[in-house]
Amino acid sequence: MKRTKNILALAVCAVLSAATFFGFASAAQAEELTQVKDGTKVTYGTVSAEDQALLKVLFDAGYYAYINPDLYAKYGNDENALFNHFITTGIWEGRQGNQDFNVDAYASAYSDLKAAYGNDILAYYRHFINTKGTETRPVTTLHIASQWGITVTSLVDSSLVVTPHQIYMSEINGVNDLESIKHGELVVDKKMKAQAEAEEYRKYHPTTSSTPSTP
Structure with a gap:
């Protein structure tokens, strides 16, 4: 009996661990929605020594490698190489x-910062790090932005806009x-619309039963 309980406990722990991992993985995937993949739309700058x-x-090298499989394949866990790429x-x-920290979510959420820094990516990083606490x-x-109902616009490419619903779908x-x-x-929207229309139709066109009523 005791052995059975131990096995069940281990099974529950395994399920919870898997759920936690996949939850993290899905949320991590969503955070990359604001990455601009078209290099022609990117202006590469220089980061000062300071x-x-x-x-x-x-910077978290482990996270950066995890969320960017292309970089992990190239640099592995080399922290210096990953940071240099970043x-x-x-x-x-x-x-x-x-x-x-997602710089686009941060900029989209706070209009005072957007007014002060515009599209200066490094300025948002400085502000976040220097005012933390x-x-x-x-x-x-992006996850928190979606919970707050905030639509996020990329600082790199203003045509890249991500809605709370899209973040949720990504996760x-x-x-x-x-x-x-x-x-x-x-597809989801069309399905929901069709269901709503069907319900509306049934409301005003009730189905008549072919079975005679009992006297």
Whole structure:
């Protein structure tokens, strides 16, 4: 009996661990929705030594490798190589260097910061890192932005706009391809519309039973 309980306990732990992992994986995938994949729309800049030191504090090499399989295949777990990619390429493409900070969500959530910094990506990073613990600005990821009903616009490419519903769809499906999500959203919307129309029709056209009523 005791052995059976232990087996059940281990099984429950395994299920919970798997759920936690896949939940994290799906949320992590969603955070990449604002990455600009068309290099022609990206303006690559230079990060000063001072800013590099600041970004180094925030950068999570393990997360960066995990969320970017192409980079993991190229650099493995080489933290220096991954960080170098982030400051020379990734940050300008909208790639996320830490699971707790998406610069586009941060900029879209706070109009005062957007008014002050415009599309200066590094300025948002400086503000986030330097004011952490002194300001209360909870919207720092796409996941949180979706919970707050905030539509997120890319700082790199203003035509890249992600709605709360699209973020949600990305998380539950574990995909970060916005076009696929948009297509799926249309399918869902059409299905919901058809169901609503059918219910409306039934409301005004009740089905008559062919069975005679009992006297």
